[in-house]
Amino acid sequence: MPASWTFAVARDDLSRTTLVEGATPTLADGEALLRVDRVGLTANNVTYAVLGDSMRYWQFFPPGPRGLGPQWGLPPLWGFAEVVESTVDGVTAGQRVYGYLPPAGHLVVRPDRVDDSGFRDASGHRADLPSPYNVYRATAGDPAYREDQEDLLVLFRPLFFTSFMLADQVVDNDFYGAHSLVLSSASSKTAYAAAFELHGRGPRLVGLTSPGNLAFTRSLGCYDDVLTYDDIDTLAAVPTAYLDLSGAPATRAALREHLGDRFVRDVAVGLTTQTPNADAAGEVFFAPVQMRKRRQDWGRDGLDQRFTDAWQRFTGVVSGWLDVRVDAGHDALRRAWSETLAGRTPPRVGQIVQL
Ligand SMILES: NC(=O)c1ccc[n+]([C@@H]2O[C@H](COP(=O)([O-])OP(=O)(O)OC[C@H]3O[C@@H](n4cnc5c(N)ncnc54)[C@H](OP(=O)(O)O)[C@@H]3O)[C@@H](O)[C@H]2O)c1
Structure with missing residues (x-):
């Protein structure tokens, strides 16, 4: 054999x-x-x-x-x-x-x-x-390993690390001056983990998702509001930063058209629709870059400790999701x-x- x-x-x-x-x-x-x-x-x-x-x-x-x-x-x-x-x-x-x-x-x-x-x-x-x-x-x-949480580590470790570093970068940049943060593919693990990290820290968090995933995404409670992609024209016209996990060109175009000069930042994070979005967004989030910065600011152990603390807070809720x-x-x-x-x-x- x-x-x-x-x-x-x-x-x-x-x-x-x-x-x-x-x-x-x-x-x-x-x-x-x-x-x-x-x-x-x-x-x-x-x-x-x-x-x-x-x-x-x-x-x-x-x-x-x-x-x-x-x-x-x-x-x-x-x-x-x-x-x-x-x-x-x-x-x-x-x-x-x-x-x-x-x-x-x-x-x-x-x-x-x-x-x-x-x-x-x-x-x-x-x-x-x-x-x-x-x-x-x-x-x-x-320090993050627990035998009874192996599957959470398998599924979430790199995603949550991204979400943790993304949230940290957004906070580190004073939320880009935005009053609202919009995340697409809000039902994805990376998006909702970032929302979990950002919730209650300042700007309003709005998730965009497909109609079939609306109820699930709302049930998480880590967004202030969850809309479908077709409801972008109901978004409040306030300074808004976009964290794009879907890559969908139509969503970006609708946000730009609706928000005009209040669309203050456009960051490509993921592309669940399998459409590369780096050029259209003009900025790509790549976790290792913010990780390098924080290793310098906090040291390797300081970063590991903060990640482990955040991970433990997250694992306390995510098994219910x-x-x-x-x-x-x-x-x-x-x-x-x-x-x-x-x-x-x-x-x-x-x-x-x-x-
Ligand atoms: N930049 C980085 O460093 C970094 C690191 C980690 C992850 N990411 C990216 O973040 C994105 C999310 O990853 P994940 O593993 O967290 O995803 P996931 O949990 O598997 O997300 C599933 C969601 O993605 C959307 N989706 C999935 N397949 C689709 C398809 N074929 N067509 C359209 N939409 C689809 C749906 O969300 P909706 O209905 O809500 O749209 C679905 O509920 C990926 O593109 C990933 O590469 C980036």
Whole structure:
């Protein structure tokens, strides 16, 4: 029986997928072998694929060594993996780590800067890619880790970190002088976690969502108001900053037309509609940039502590907003990809796949 597998999507048509099987990779000196164990699927993973070329997300997990041609891409996932074999001191079989993982049975890493908190993958092809994606955190040395909250970490850790840094950047910039903050795809995890962080801090928070997700988004209570995309013309004409998670050109155009010179800031954060929005917004939020700033302001430990405090406040409420759905095996991963790509996953569902 083949011992490993890789799932990939066609780079020019994300709905076309393949699954190849092969031998478990063997290690060279300085390498460790991770078995991908438990991952999550949200719109964020689709965005990695949509921006696979422009933001180099395809480069994290190259298809070539897995016997796949360059027309295929491996959409990165977040989750837990287990070290099954290691040639590196301090990285030991049985260790459980959290990090950026391929949709595959295994990942070979080249651990560097190994300490109690985990390691970085120093593989050559990842050296020039944004460093936060190269970190593997050992569960044992992680202040945010709790075994009974693994699924929340799988689903939310990178998203909540983004939301936390986004909210921090907005506060750090005096809310851009806005009296109102409008977030699109308000039912998305990244948007509602940012709203959770910003609620009650100053400006009015308005969520925009699709009609089918209106009741869910209102029920969260972290927005002052929730409207559908068709109701933009009812927004108060006050200085407004837009945090765009949907990328939809029609929504941006309607906001610009309705608000005119009161549309004071336009920040591209995400693109759940799979339409790149960086050029249209004129400004892109990229969490590692604000993270670097705060590492300088607060130090690494200061940032970690603030994040951990915020994370604990968030986990206190988010389990009431979420139904975790756990499916098993690589076929389930394939199905979950198709559902997420098509936007068929209800916002209340947190899709986990146990591999
Ligand atoms: N800049 C950064 O550093 C950063 C970091 C993390 C995440 N993000 C981005 O934030 C966005 C949200 O990610 P998430 O993982 O939080 O999403 P999620 O929870 O999976 O969001 C699901 C929501 O997105 C909208 N949606 C999903 N699929 C769609 C489709 N095919 N067509 C139209 N709308 C669709 C719907 O919201 P509505 O009905 O409310 O529109 C849906 O309820 C992603 O684009 C992600 O990449 C950016």
